[in-house]
Amino acid sequence: MKKDSAEQHEIEQWMEELLAIGGDKQMTPKQISILEAAVEIFSDKGFSAASTSEIAQKAGVAEGTIFRYYKTKKDLLLSIVGPTMSRMIAPFVMRNFNGVLDMPFESYEAFLRAFILNRLEFARNNFKIIRILIQEIPFQPILRKHFSENILNQVLERVTAITEHFKAKGEIIEAPTPAIIRFTVSSVIGYLVTRLLLMPEKDWNDEEEINLILSFMLHGIGGPGQQAEQ
Numbered sequence: 001m002k003k004d005s006a007e008q009h010e011i012e013q014w015m016e017e018l019l020a021i022g023g024d025k026q027m028t029p030k031q032i033s034i035l036e037a038a039v040e041i042f043s044d045k046g047f048s049a050a051s052t053s054e055i056a057q058k059a060g061v062a063e064g065t066i067f068r069y070y071k072t073k074k075d076l077l078l079s080i081v082g083p084t085m086s087r088m089i090a091p092f093v094m095r096n097f098n099g100v101l102d103m104p105f106e107s108y109e110a111f112l113r114a115f116i117l118n119r120l121e122f123a124r125n126n127f128k129i130i131r132i133l134i135q136e137i138p139f140q141p142i143l144r145k146h147f148s149e150n151i152l153n154q155v156l157e158r159v160t161a162i163t164e165h166f167k168a169k170g171e172i173i174e175a176p177t178p179a180i181i182r183f184t185v186s187s188v189i190g191y192l193v194t195r196l197l198l199m200p201e202k203d204w205n206d207e208e209e210i211n212l213i214l215s216f217m218l219h220g221i222g223g224p225g226q227q228a229e230q
Contacts, residue, residue, distance in 0.1 A: 031069050033059040038076050043128040046135050047077050081132050081143055108166040109214055116188055116210050123192050131197060156181070187217055 027035075037059035041050045052073050056063040070076040105111040123130055137143045163180055166172050172180060191213055195204055 030059070030061050030065055034061060034066055034069065034076070035080060039080060039128050039132070042077060042080070042136075043131045047073070047132075047139075052076070077132075077136065077140075078142065081129065081136060108169075108171040109218060111162060111166070112184070112214055112217065113210065115184075116191070116213065119188055119192060120195070120206065123196055127196055134193070134197070159184075184217065187213060 034055065037055045038050075041055050041058060050073070052066050053063050055076070056066055059066075066076065070079060105114065133143065133147070137147060159181055160177055163172065163177050163184075167174070167177070167180075191209065195202075195206075195209070
């Protein structure tokens with residue numbers, strides 16, 4: 001089956017990143033085909049439901065060829081979203097985030113808007129890989145460890161500094177910074193997961209949705225009656 005242009009672009013972008021970090025370890029065309037097929041099948045079916053025979057068929061290779069490169073199906077998964085994925089996504093995330101996290105913003109709202117738009121674009125361009133991570137991180141301790149060490153901690157340090165900056169300016173309430181960040185990240189991730197994974201067929205107006213998210217985050221959802229009681 002022929003991939004549509006958006007899906008093909010996503011796979012090509014992911015493979016370019018993977019090959020770029022490969023250093024001197026050159027992949028064969030068959031190995032590249034196996035990885036491409038594994039990404040698509042793991043993303044669509046999940047790790048447990050995917051079979052190496054199905055991956056081999058999609059890759060156009062014999063099933064035994066997979067085991068020449070990867071001892072088990074889990075090794076194949078980890079080669080995509082384990083240490084290799086960490087090395088690929090960590091600099092990719094930080095490179096994309098640098099434009100947001102290093103940029104001076106006039107207000108916390110401006111930062112939040114750029115943050116959401118940045119992550120929406122990243123999620124669109126790497127949807128299949130992100131879907132695999134969402135599906136497998138709860139069941140693969142090694143993936144949680146790599147994600148925490150190589151991605152979360154790096155981003156958290158910068159977001160903490162930005163949050164403290166706007167707290168000092170009086171644009172954010174005096175509350176524990178970790179709690180503010182958890183609320184912010186949960187709101188953004190919740191939108192991205194709903195937008196791209198749970199309800200992708202909905203006719204989304206991203207600008208309107210982002211405006212609503214920002215309004216809820218900055219001003220709450222309590223009505224005049226709730227405010228009067230306080």
